[in-house]
Amino acid sequence: MSPLDRSLIANLAIFSPLSPAEQDEVIHEARSVRYPKGAAVFEQDTEATSFFVLLHGSLQVVKLTPSGQQVVVRYVSPGELFGIAVQMGRASYPASALAVVDSVALVWPSSAWPTLLARAPGLAGAALHTVGSRLADAHTRVVEMSTEEVERRVAHALLRLVKQSGRKVETGIQIDFPISRQDVAEMTGTTLHTVSRILSAWEDQGLVEGGRQRIVVRDPHRLFMLAERK
Amino acid sequence: MSPLDRSLIANLAIFSPLSPAEQDEVIHEARSVRYPKGAAVFEQDTEATSFFVLLHGSLQVVKLTPSGQQVVVRYVSPGELFGIAVQMGRASYPASALAVVDSVALVWPSSAWPTLLARAPGLAGAALHTVGSRLADAHTRVVEMSTEEVERRVAHALLRLVKQSGRKVETGIQIDFPISRQDVAEMTGTTLHTVSRILSAWEDQGLVEGGRQRIVVRDPHRLFMLAERK
DNA sequence: ACCGCTCTTTGTCGCACTGCAAACAGATTC
DNA sequence: GAATCTGTTTGCAGTGCGACAAAGAGCGGT
Numbered sequence: 001m002s003p004l005d006r007s008l009i010a011n012l013a014i015f016s017p018l019s020p021a022e023q024d025e026v027i028h029e030a031r032s033v034r035y036p037k038g039a040a041v042f043e044q045d046t047e048a049t050s051f052f053v054l055l056h057g058s059l060q061v062v063k064l065t066p067s068g069q070q071v072v073v074r075y076v077s078p079g080e081l082f083g084i085a086v087q088m089g090r091a092s093y094p095a096s097a098l099a100v101v102d103s104v105a106l107v108w109p110s111s112a113w114p115t116l117l118a119r120a121p122g123l124a125g126a127a128l129h130t131v132g133s134r135l136a137d138a139h140t141r142v143v144e145m146s147t148e149e150v151e152r153r154v155a156h157a158l159l160r161l162v163k164q165s166g167r168k169v170e171t172g173i174q175i176d177f178p179i180s181r182q183d184v185a186e187m188t189g190t191t192l193h194t195v196s197r198i199l200s201a202w203e204d205q206g207l208v209e210g211g212r213q214r215i216v217v218r219d220p221h222r223l224f225m226l227a228e229r230k
Numbered sequence: 231m232s233p234l235d236r237s238l239i240a241n242l243a244i245f246s247p248l249s250p251a252e253q254d255e256v257i258h259e260a261r262s263v264r265y266p267k268g269a270a271v272f273e274q275d276t277e278a279t280s281f282f283v284l285l286h287g288s289l290q291v292v293k294l295t296p297s298g299q300q301v302v303v304r305y306v307s308p309g310e311l312f313g314i315a316v317q318m319g320r321a322s323y324p325a326s327a328l329a330v331v332d333s334v335a336l337v338w339p340s341s342a343w344p345t346l347l348a349r350a351p352g353l354a355g356a357a358l359h360t361v362g363s364r365l366a367d368a369h370t371r372v373v374e375m376s377t378e379e380v381e382r383r384v385a386h387a388l389l390r391l392v393k394q395s396g397r398k399v400e401t402g403i404q405i406d407f408p409i410s411r412q413d414v415a416e417m418t419g420t421t422l423h424t425v426s427r428i429l430s431a432w433e434d435q436g437l438v439e440g441g442r443q444r445i446v447v448r449d450p451h452r453l454f455m456l457a458e459r460k
Numbered sequence: 461a462c463c464g465c466t467c468t469t470t471g472t473c474g475c476a477c478t479g480c481a482a483a484c485a486g487a488t489t490c
Numbered sequence: 491g492a493a494t495c496t497g498t499t500t501g502c503a504g505t506g507c508g509a510c511a512a513a514g515a516g517c518g519g520t
Binding site: 424 | 477478479485486487
């Protein structure tokens with residue numbers, strides 16, 4: 001394992017409030033791990049031994065129900081802190097995190113948290129912000145699922161993905177990792193079939209452009225209108 | 231305003247890790263406010279000037295959608311920390327909190343947070359735990375709404391209410407505050423009508439006992455079976 | 461360049477649930 | 491105790507979406 005440099009984390013929102021010396025302290029406890037596409041960073045209901053910051057790639061966080069159904073909780077983008085179950089008072093991870101493309105993360109042992117906090121007290125606040133915005137997202141989703149019909153939920157999900165991981169391409173904005181209709185279905189609480197139908201209809205209207213595990217939004221504004229119109 | 235004593239907070243999970251001296255410091259910044267039934271503790275989208283701990287009563291946290299629909303996010307029980315929007319990095323409250331019975335809360339100005347943290351660093355961790363368990367709840371709800379049909383969602387909602395605010399009565403366990411079918415509908419993402427039908431059916435089977443703004447669960451175990459059976 | 465796998469598309473059918481409507485009942489007010 | 495208000499029950503008709511089925515298409519492996 002090569003020694004890590006603080007430049008890796010200096011620009012991340014979570015660590016930028018820290019002084020260079022503090023950043024050195026923090027990075028010193030970490031190691032960098034590569035996860036090939038498809039690999040699990042951690043798995044649901046296993047002991048939460050580590051917490052992480054994603055450096056490169058994208059992760060899908062999925063929750064499996066007792067009856068075997070799967071729900072996509074969210075996608076993790078580079079720079080995000082994740083896997084902080086222990087810090088929230090849990091012994092095990094509440095979901096699994098899978099690499100949807102080759103990815104790299106910084107890994108700290110959960111036991112390092114108190115030490116880090118002592119050295120950099122601002123971290124607690126940063127973690128609280130992180131969890132707070134996830135809570136807001138989760139509530140938004142609850143509200144959407146309670147009040148909106150499927151088509152609008154899919155529109156919102158797509159817009160969120162574009163915002164979080166959109167990459168400009170010739171014909172519009174593409175979601176920057178492989179994502180299947182099944183995945184979108186599991187994000188919006190519907191079926192693969194319904195998602196496929198909706199995307200096909202949108203494609204006919206020139207709103208989006210589909211492909212195998214690929215979605216390009218050609219007209220984000222019109223999609224937004226569709227998502228919000230009452 | 232009468233001076234507050236640390237005995238008010240000594241037994242609350244959030245403050246119990248603090249030393250008596252720290253508890254004195256914390257309580258010193260607070261004031262106690264009474265909210266009559268129906269009053270708002272704070273309102274959605276207003277500036278988050280305060281945070282709170284509930285001492286007595288029950289609050290309903292509701293979110294209003296742009297199209298005017300309402301969703302019940304959760305109920306707050308005595309001892310809980312709430313209204314910590316600022317600490318999560320928000321300027322305004324993301325929802326409204328209404329007293330469903332006469333209630334009393336401790337109120338701190340948001341600006342007191344840094345001072346409190348300096349005096350009692352354990353508070354940050356406590357807040358993180360609080361938000362963490364809310365996040366877990368929200369995710370549970372997302373999963374339920376994605377994968378379960380209405381009847382099962384209502385069963386789960388009732389079980390959660392009973393667990394959080396159940397009071398033993400002669401014929402079973404009663405939810406300890408007035409709650410209408412409409413409220414249950416807004417918790418489970420369905421309509422008042424469907425909830426009424428479901429509860430009526432359950433009443434015929436001797437599972438629950440209804441009444442105006444009143445629900446008594448007569449047989450929690452059978453309700454649990456109904457909620458979990460695949 | 462072929463084969464086989466996974467992902468996607470499209471059609472048909474049925475039903476759980478919603479939306480509308482109207483009557484009913486327990487609480488509250490004067 | 492009558493009047494009124496708010497919350498609850500119940501019936502019925504309509505439908506959005508899920509369940510099932512089967513064919514088509516892009517991609518990776520040998």
